[in-house]
Amino acid sequence: MRTLSPPVGLPALADTDLVGQVARLLTQAVVEGRLAPGSKVVEAGIARELGVSRAPVREAARLLEQQGLLVASPRRGFFVRKFAADDIDDIYDLRLCVERHAAVLAARNLTPETRDMLRRQIDVLHQTADLEDPARQVEEDYRFHRLICEIAANRRLLRLFDDLASEMRMVIGLIGRLYDDPHEIARTHEPVLAAIEQGHPERIVAHIDYHIGHAWREVGKLVREIPA
Amino acid sequence: MRTLSPPVGLPALADTDLVGQVARLLTQAVVEGRLAPGSKVVEAGIARELGVSRAPVREAARLLEQQGLLVASPRRGFFVRKFAADDIDDIYDLRLCVERHAAVLAARNLTPETRDMLRRQIDVLHQTADLEDPARQVEEDYRFHRLICEIAANRRLLRLFDDLASEMRMVIGLIGRLYDDPHEIARTHEPVLAAIEQGHPERIVAHIDYHIGHAWREVGKLVREIPA
């Protein structure tokens, strides 16, 4: 018999997890470009600014390093990741690999509810297209793709997507503007959903390839325009 | 002019890096089963045993957490990851996704030299099959698959493979024995290489699917036999 109190879904109150908070703030600063690519991240500086000691900052920095937002140089410190054209290709190539797979799995697991979630997210994309809020638009875009990964129901796949997404956000952030008309971006999601609904693997992959390949080309173009 | 050297930081040689050493030792202890799955990893204990302070141990543990070998429970510490059947499926599913892609890319990039490297590695597999050294056999097996990822020439893909590999090593380690006859395992690599040499994407994917699917089924079977 269980002696533990009944699992009345209490939301596991927010851990005052200092490392997690620092990591989140650092991530924001990086993807928003407040910390310029290539610049040094001084532990003591961040610590002083946040009013904490260096230990949590170090651990948070290691997390961001593993995520690819920072690079560590022994005895010299952490630096904000600098993206070259090759990096863009690596990231989008892997993204393609991951999302193809996720989309096929998602089609297999698709239920009426999950289908509606995807449809609704496309509606949100159209709505936010009218707003003048690029950050929000990028966020809602990723939310659609993340949904697909959630539906695919592979936790590791989802975590991988999140890691890739934070890198892509950083790239988008340093471009400074969207790579295409928001309405156009919203529209190009519809064939992807349609393919997932229909369910033929080859068709799904083809549409994912087209959709992500488009973003890949556009982002690549813009990054090459603004070399470091 | 920037005086800081470019943070390209690939060379990363000569680790007197304490964190890295601790991480390596901890990883070994975990994949070799010296630290049982589910058991608590006491920071102070590890630190005392290694003759260092807790700070490097904490950072190393965070690395292993990000790699999936440990799980962190706030205010309670780190625990050695416990694998359920679902986890096996997640891992092998993602591995399939990654290696399919890597193999297709590798075929595209294949040169006479890289082709010979793969052939030689299969020879090594046959040679080590005669030795009574399962750990070595597992290692050489992964080396073949890692080679494919190296030839694919996507650094992020390679890192992902390494992360997956450390988890798979842990699973194999806790099974305690190989999932198949070493000679048989060595032999089943040959069609994969042949497909890569020939170059038709569908054929490559089919052979990768067969090869990894076989391991997936066998490992899954054994893991289900030995439930936690």
Place this chain on the structure above:
DNA sequence: TAAGCGTCGATTGTCGACAGTTTAGTCTTG
């Protein structure tokens, strides 16, 4: 007897400090 409460040891989260290394700035020298 079994469930709930309180206490105590063990462990984590965080901090400030120190030593060794890297970096920036200055001075010397060809």
Place this chain on the structure above:
DNA sequence: CAAGACTAAACTGTCGACAATCGACGCTTA
């Protein structure tokens, strides 16, 4: 005037310490 050596400041890597928290054990109570 440029290149190199030297010095001082800044920063990282590591450590030991302290307070807060967790888990286990034993005690009370219905």
